[in-house]
Every structure is written in structure tokens, then in C-alpha cells.
Amino acid sequence: MLKILGFCRKIIITVADWFYKPFSSYIPQVTFRYGFTGGLNTVLDIFLYFVFYNYVFQKQNLDLYFVTLSPHIAAFAFVFPITFTTGFLLAKYVTFTQSQLRGRKQLFRYGLTVIGAISLNYIFLKFFVEYCNLWATLSKIITTCLVIVYSYFMQRYFSFKTTCVKE
Numbered sequence: 001m002l003k004i005l006g007f008c009r010k011i012i013i014t015v016a017d018w019f020y021k022p023f024s025s026y027i028p029q030v031t032f033r034y035g036f037t038g039g040l041n042t043v044l045d046i047f048l049y050f051v052f053y054n055y056v057f058q059k060q061n062l063d064l065y066f067v068t069l070s071p072h073i074a075a076f077a078f079v080f081p082i083t084f085t086t087g088f089l090l091a092k093y094v095t096f097t098q099s100q101l102r103g104r105k106q107l108f109r110y111g112l113t114v115i116g117a118i119s120l121n122y123i124f125l126k127f128f129v130e131y132c133n134l135w136a137t138l139s140k141i142i143t144t145c146l147v148i149v150y151s152y153f154m155q156r157y158f159s160f161k162t163t164c165v166k167e
Contacts, residue, residue: 009093012037016094030095034152037090045083049075084114096160109159116154117147 016036023032052075053059062074069077088110092103099106121143128139 012040012090012094030156031152033095034091034155037094038087038148038151041083041087041090044086045079048079048082052078084111087114091155091160096156096162098162099160100163101161106159110155113151113154113159117151120147120150 013033016033017029019036020029020032053071056078057071057074059071061071062069088107091110092099092106101109124143124146125136125139128134128142129136132139134142
């Protein structure tokens with residue numbers, strides 16, 4: 001299993017670095033890898049959400065006996081742990097490979113960063129839609145851009161902190 005994961009890691013790094021070549025004069029490699037792996041994880045998240053919403057839950061409520069989840073919330077609840085895990089693994093083993101922090105500490109800090117990102121999504125969406133009266137889609141775009149910047153800096157300098165950051 002570890003050989004397969006190591007092979008997947010090498011493929012992802014090779015592909016990311018191939019796409020990085022035209023941007024190498026403009027953007028640090030770690031920043032590009034962050035965007036690349038984040039994009040991969042986002043595509044996986046949307047794909048899994050679509051599959052769970054349409055085919056696993058078949059657009060029906062999920063009755064857990066003590067609570068009933070709407071299909072869109074159920075899909076989110078089941079997909080989130082998967083993409084949380086893949087996001088952490090991609091960040092740890094592809095993007096921020098220079099970090100000397102222990103894996104448990106990285107995972108805990110990554111979790112805090114994700115909680116912060118979810119909170120910021122909620123706060124910014126409420127602010128832009130309800131107080132600034134912007135369209136919901138425009139608000140989501142602005143919010144996503146702000147949260148990406150937050151997540152990058154939190155992951156680079158907190159979750160996967162290095163003693164000496166090398167570009």
C-alpha cells in the first residue's frame with residue numbers, strides 16, 4: 001500500500017512540476033503546488049458530492065433515526081471527511097514537504113485551519129449577501145478568493161510550518 005501511495009505522490013509531483021515550468025519565473029513552486037493540489041482536491045470534492053447527492057442518497061432525505069439530513073447536507077457530511085483527508089495528505093506529502101512538524105501536530109493544525117475556513121465562508125457570505133447586498137454568486141467568488149489566501153498562509157506558516165522556508 002505504501003508503494004502505491006509513494007507512486008501516486010511521485011506522479012502528482014511530476015505532473016504539478018510539469019505544469020509549473022511556464023510559471024516558474026512568476027510564482028514560487030510551493031505556491032503553485034498549493035494551487036494545483038487544492039484544485040485537484042476541489043474537483044474531487046465536487047465529483048464526490050455529485051455522486052453522493054445523486055446516486056448514493058438519490059436526492060432523498062437520510063433518516064438517521066435521531067435526525068434527518070436533507071440530501072445536500074448528507075452529501076456534504078459524507079464527502080467532507082474524504083476530502084479533508086485527501087487535502088491533508090496532498091498538503092503534507094506534495095505541497096509543504098519541508099515541514100519538520102510531527103504528523104499529529106500537522107493534522108491538528110490543519111483541522112483548525114479548516115474550521116477557520118468554514119467559519120470565514122459563513123461570515124463572509126453573510127456579510128457580502130446580507131449587509132453589502134451583493135449577489136450570492138459574486139459573494140461566493142469573493143469569499144472563495146479571501147478564504148484561499150487565508151488557507152494558504154495558515155497552512156504554510158501554521159499547519160505545515162518550517163523553521164526555514166525555502167522557495
